[in-house]
Structures are given as structure tokens and as C-alpha cells.
Amino acid sequence: MSLPPVITTEEERDKLFNGKGHTGLSNLGNTCFMNTILQCLSKTYELTEFMLCAEESGDHDKKYLKELVRKGVKITERGRMFDCKPLERLQKKLVMDYEKLLYAIYDVPEGALLAPRTIHNDLCGQDPRNPSLGMAMGRIEFIGYGQKDAEEFYGFLMEQMHMGLSHNVNISIDGEPLCLYDKMAIEAIKSWKGYFSTEYSKILELFYGQEYSLLICPECGFQSGTYQPMNRIHLPLPKDTRRANLNDCFELYNEGETLDEKNAWRCEGCNKNVKAQKCISIWKKPRHMVLHLKRFTKDGRKINTLVDFPLENLCIDDYCIGYGANGVKYDLYAIANHSGDTGGGHYYAYCKDYDGYWREYNDKMVRLIGSETTDIKSQLITNSAYLLFYKCRD
Ligand SMILES: [Zn+2]
Numbered sequence: 001m002s003l004p005p006v007i008t009t010e011e012e013r014d015k016l017f018n019g020k021g022h023t024g025l026s027n028l029g030n031t032c033f034m035n036t037i038l039q040c041l042s043k044t045y046e047l048t049e050f051m052l053c054a055e056e057s058g059d060h061d062k063k064y065l066k067e068l069v070r071k072g073v074k075i076t077e078r079g080r081m082f083d084c085k086p087l088e089r090l091q092k093k094l095v096m097d098y099e100k101l102l103y104a105i106y107d108v109p110e111g112a113l114l115a116p117r118t119i120h121n122d123l124c125g126q127d128p129r130n131p132s133l134g135m136a137m138g139r140i141e142f143i144g145y146g147q148k149d150a151e152e153f154y155g156f157l158m159e160q161m162h163m164g165l166s167h168n169v170n171i172s173i174d175g176e177p178l179c180l181y182d183k184m185a186i187e188a189i190k191s192w193k194g195y196f197s198t199e200y201s202k203i204l205e206l207f208y209g210q211e212y213s214l215l216i217c218p219e220c221g222f223q224s225g226t227y228q229p230m231n232r233i234h235l236p237l238p239k240d241t242r243r244a245n246l247n248d249c250f251e252l253y254n255e256g257e258t259l260d261e262k263n264a265w266r267c268e269g270c271n272k273n274v275k276a277q278k279c280i281s282i283w284k285k286p287r288h289m290v291l292h293l294k295r296f297t298k299d300g301r302k303i304n305t306l307v308d309f310p311l312e313n314l315c316i317d318d319y320c321i322g323y324g325a326n327g328v329k330y331d332l333y334a335i336a337n338h339s340g341d342t343g344g345g346h347y348y349a350y351c352k353d354y355d356g357y358w359r360e361y362n363d364k365m366v367r368l369i370g371s372e373t374t375d376i377k378s379q380l381i382t383n384s385a386y387l388l389f390y391k392c393r394d
Contacts, residue, residue, distance in 0.1 A: 004054040004062045016052070016106065017045060017354035023105045024364035026115045029145035032363055034124075036347040037154045038116055039361040040334035040389050042105050043351045044288055050202050051099045052106065064099060067202060068092055070167035087136050091164035094122040094133060098161065113364050123157065124148075133160050150336050150347050151232070151292050151387055158231045162203040169200035181322045184225075188212070188283050188322075191227035207231045209286035212321055213256070215265055215276040222269025227283055232290040232387070237303045245308040249293065250319045256280050282320040289316075289330055291388040295338065302342045306383040311376075314390055330390035337384040350380055 007013050021042060025035040042048060051064045071084070084092070097118040104114050125132030126143050133156075134142035142148060142156060177183040188210055196204060211233075214225045235249035256279040259265060265276040295303045311332045317325040335350040348362035350369060358369040358376060370376040 003060045004052060006056055007049060007053050008056060013045075013049070014354075016049075019355060020106045021353060022110055022359060022366050023108055024113050024361065024366050026113050027363040028115060028117060028120055030147040031116075031120055031145070032347040033148045033150040033153050034116065034120060035363055036336045036349045036361070037150055037157060038101065038119065039349040039351055040336055040387070041154075041157075042102055043334050043353065044206070044389070044391070045354065046288075046391075047202070047206055048102055048106070051102050062099070064095065064165065064202070067165050067167065068095055086131075087133075088163070090122065090131070090133050090136055091160050093164075094119070094157075094160055095164035097122055123153075123160065147344060149296070150338065154290065154336075154387065155231060158203055158207055162201045162208075163199065165201040165203055166199035167201070168198050169196075184212075184283075184322050187225075188227045192229065192284075195229050203231075204229075205287065207286055207288050207290070209233075209282060209289070210284035212281050212283040214279045214281075215259075216279070217265075217267040217269055217272075217274050217276055219272055219274050220267065220270040222267050224268065231286070232292050233282070234292045234294055236294050237305050237307065241305060243306050243308070246291070246310070246314070247318075249307060250316060253280060254319050281324075282316065283322055283324050285316070285320065285324050285326075285328055285392065287392055289390040289392070291390065293386055293388070295386060296342055300342050304383045306381070307385065308381055309385070309388055311380065329393045331393060332380075332388060333391050334389035335380060335385050336387035336389075337382065338386040339384045347386075 005012065005016055007016065025038060027035065052062065054060050054062050055066065071088075101114065101116055101119060108114065121130075121132060123133050124142050124144060125134070128135075132143065134140070137156075137160075139156060142153065177186055192210060208229050208231050211228050211230050212225055213228065214223055216223050233253065235246070236252040238244045238248050238252060256277065259276050259278055261275065264273040266272075267274050267276070291309075293307055295305075297303065309332070312329075314330040314332070315327070316330070317327060320326075333352045337348050337350065339346050339348075348360060350358055350360055352358050358380060360367050360369055370379050
């Protein structure tokens, strides 16, 4: 096996990615949900590069391996042994299997077909002698070969990869708060630290942001804010309309909801259990932002509203607070689509490849979308769009 590449210039990056990665994934039963997410993720070039490439330092170790071994590893004569709990070992195996899949995706000749069996086994396997992460984490909804929700699967995969790559980090908080936003920033960092001080990872760096949710008491007006880490943004769809745009969805997201009796909140202002209003904003924008169009309702229906979304220059500042509203723009690079109805249907991906062309990745089938004469936008924006993968502009 050849040494992992070191990338320091755009030409080297070009050589690794340009014209490559047009690889279909075979369906192992009902695994189009997994293939779709893996294809979208494989076009996250910052992560792919981190997984496949080595540092410049000269020891030819891949960047991700260096991170992987920072916690719970023993080097023996036979190579690396993960000296950690079984769960962590499973999470590290998932990361290594993801690297193997990426290596194959970017290395096989055009038209080749891969079967991502190991990833499926790592997450969804049902053999009690060889427990999967679905079994170890008690996430029974992921076990077996049935159809799964691609959005939930994405979340599960991200959490487990994050844990597999995680290690300790010191986050220090310096400086005196000067204004309200400074105070909020310190609260936000404290919360982030509370979640992640022992578990920092590349996944966190690339995919996680922070939401600020504000509970407001309808009786006395008392407010209480909290910060939560997130790796995707859940956008409600407007009701009773056939067409909407992303701004409509983000406005509903900001508006939030009135909590019901089951979720009553004990207000510290008036000491009553109240049906609080919960408003959500984005505090820390993720570098790669995954938007989840909430097409599936709690009562099992699917909303087929066509949501218009920009391919380039998406600005979400209106829905952020504090330092999050900083003018950063996002470009779309992948779409996970769902066609058909609740409880079944079919998933497929539209991905923007390194060559700038959009392709459909539909299990084993890969095809170019559009040509110079067709309107690419109208082909990408359909009422099947379910997850949108955006990357911030540098
Ligand atoms: Zn109150």
C-alpha cells in the first residue's frame, strides 16, 4: 500500500479529488438511507482530507490516526492496540472503517461499485456475539436491515465518529465581560466546555454549532436561556402551502413553540409550572451546516411542500444572535433526498463533486445531473429534498 498523501497545495488536492469519487454504493437490503448519507459525507472534503492524508511532519501517519490514538491506545509489536473500553473500541473501529470506505471511494476506477458492509455492521449489526454500536448504545431503531430515517442515522453516525475521534482539550476562558454579548459568550463557552472538554474532535470542529434556546414565562415574563450543541438544524415546514423557502422555515424555527402540559416548565420567576414559550436561535454557526427539513410529522404523515433553497451565498444571520451573526455565507454541496411515503420510500443523494458538477448518487447508479443547457437549480430543488449540506465560505 502506498503512503498516504500530504497535501500542501491546491494542485495536490486537485490530484487527489478531481475526477474521482464517482463511485456507487450497493444496496445491502434497505440501506439506501446509509448510502445516501455516506455519499453526502464523502463530499465533505475537509473531513475526507483529514481522514486520507498525512501531516507534513514526515512520519507518514494519517492525520485522523494521530487523533484516534490520543486516547486509550497502546503500541505493541503487532501494531496499534486500542487499550480502551469495548464501546470506545467499537467507535474507533467505525472511524477506521469509514477511512477504508473513503479510500476505496476515491481510489477505485470510475464505474466501480462498493458495498459498505462494515459500516452497516458497525452501526446496525444484529449479531449478539459481535455487538454493533446500535446494540451497545441501546439504539434499537438502527439495528437490522430495515429502512431507517436518514436524518437520525446521520446524527447517530456523527455522534459515534465524534466519540471515536475524541480526546481531551483545554478550553480557557479569559477576559472580563464588557457587554451582554460578552456575558452570553462566556455562558456559551462554559456550556460547550461542559459538554466537550474531555471529548474534543475533528467532527466537533467541522460539524457542530450551538443553539441558544430561550424559555419565556407567559405569567411573569421571566426568561431563562440555555446553550445546546447541535450537528444539524431542525427546520419546521410551513403548513397549508405548496411552496415555501428556507427563510420561511428559519422563521418558524426562531419562533419556536409553546411547550405543552407534559413539558411544563417550573418558572424561577413566579415559581409556577407554566406552558412556556420556547424560542431558538443559532449562537455558534457550524462550519458545515446540515439543515433538516422536517417533512415527517409526529402523526406519521409526510409534508411534500416544495422548499426553495439557494445553491450559493446562503446567509442565516437573521436567525442568529450575538457573535453568530457575522456575515458568514454558505454554499450547498450535497442534498439527501427522500421520495415516496412515510415508513418506506427511497433515499438518494445529489452531490457536488470536486470538478464542480452535480451528480446523482442513487445506490449503485451514478449520473451527471443536467448539462450546460439545462437549469441545474430546477433539477436540484425538488419536494424530495430532506437534508441540505452547506459549507461556510472561507
Ligand atoms: Zn413566571
